[in-house]
Amino acid sequence: MTVDALNALVSSAIWRAEQLDDLGLETAFSAWSEVSKWEEELAKVISAKETEGRIARRGAVRAALKAKDFNRAQNLVEYYVAETGFPKELGTELRYIIKEDAKRLSELFPFAAKHHKPKELQKIAAQLLRRGPFGLATA
Amino acid sequence: MAIESVVSRCALIWPAADLSSAAQHDSKRITEDGAEAIALAVAHKMRAWCVVRRLQQGEHADWLLEHHENGARKLVAFEVSGTDQRSITDPMRVKLAQVAKKRDVDHRCAGIVGFKRPEVALQSVKARNCDR
Numbered sequence: 001m002t003v004d005a006l007n008a009l010v011s012s013a014i015w016r017a018e019q020l021d022d023l024g025l026e027t028a029f030s031a032w033s034e035v036s037k038w039e040e041e042l043a044k045v046i047s048a049k050e051t052e053g054r055i056a057r058r059g060a061v062r063a064a065l066k067a068k069d070f071n072r073a074q075n076l077v078e079y080y081v082a083e084t085g086f087p088k089e090l091g092t093e094l095r096y097i098i099k100e101d102a103k104r105l106s107e108l109f110p111f112a113a114k115h116h117k118p119k120e121l122q123k124i125a126a127q128l129l130r131r132g133p134f135g136l137a138t139a
Numbered sequence: 140m141a142i143e144s145v146v147s148r149c150a151l152i153w154p155a156a157d158l159s160s161a162a163q164h165d166s167k168r169i170t171e172d173g174a175e176a177i178a179l180a181v182a183h184k185m186r187a188w189c190v191v192r193r194l195q196q197g198e199h200a201d202w203l204l205e206h207h208e209n210g211a212r213k214l215v216a217f218e219v220s221g222t223d224q225r226s227i228t229d230p231m232r233v234k235l236a237q238v239a240k241k242r243d244v245d246h247r248c249a250g251i252v253g254f255k256r257p258e259v260a261l262q263s264v265k266a267r268n269c270d271r
Contacts, residue, residue: 007191008192010193011190014194018196019168035195052214058198062196
């Protein structure tokens with residue numbers, strides 16, 4: 001697939017995800033998941049040394065977090081940081097994105113944050129999304 | 140934040156519409172989508188900028204655009220807003236401050252579309268040496 005085609009696909013996927021987010025619909029999570037996949041495809045074909053490559057890598061991580069797929073976000077960061085010639089400052093940015101999301105989650109669930117580490121909190125939030133509150137109770 | 144003094148401004152003309160017939164629509168969404176369509180069209184018409192892709196929140200701009208200058212490809216971070224207020228000066232200041240945070244592009248620009256008095260303005264943040 002060409003970069004132009006990927007740019008068109010990621011643009012419409014972002015637009016859809018934003019609309020669903022605004023409406024507060026649960027399908028927004030899968031829409032953000034789709035965004036993350038298209039950003040990842042762009043990151044595969046554009047080097048991290050280029051502006052658009054950096055945008056795609058940040059985008060893949062951000063969208064994975066919005067999809068509440070914390071493992072994917074963390075794995076993407078680790079994968080990107082290990083790339084040859086990966087810009088150091090981009091690594092710092094990607095880790096900051098993850099850290100900020102964990103902070104936001106702690107503010108959202110202050111009680112859980114008192115008893116769990118940020119990583120555990122992310123795991124619980126993902127379980128809650130996947131299996132609902134009863135699924136969480138039986139976990 | 141250094142702002143370029145040149146503002147590209149143009150008046151817009153469209154047929155009057157009865158907004159009560161659009162009562163079921165989300166007015167915020169209509170304003171935002173309308174502003175984006177108009178601002179992108181004006182950016183292309185006035186500056187020959189073309190859309191590369193939409194940007195996610197956190198990138199300090201809504202769109203990544205491109206143009207060619209002396210044969211070299213240049214990237215533009217473009218932040219867009221629409222307003223129902225009488226003046227577009229205040230939203231312009233806010234959007235310029237936002238897009239000024241965007242790094243590693245050649246140009247940073249804000250486009251504001253006014254719907255009360257139909258008009259559009261594009262204004263850029265001055266480039267820094269460390270931008271790319």
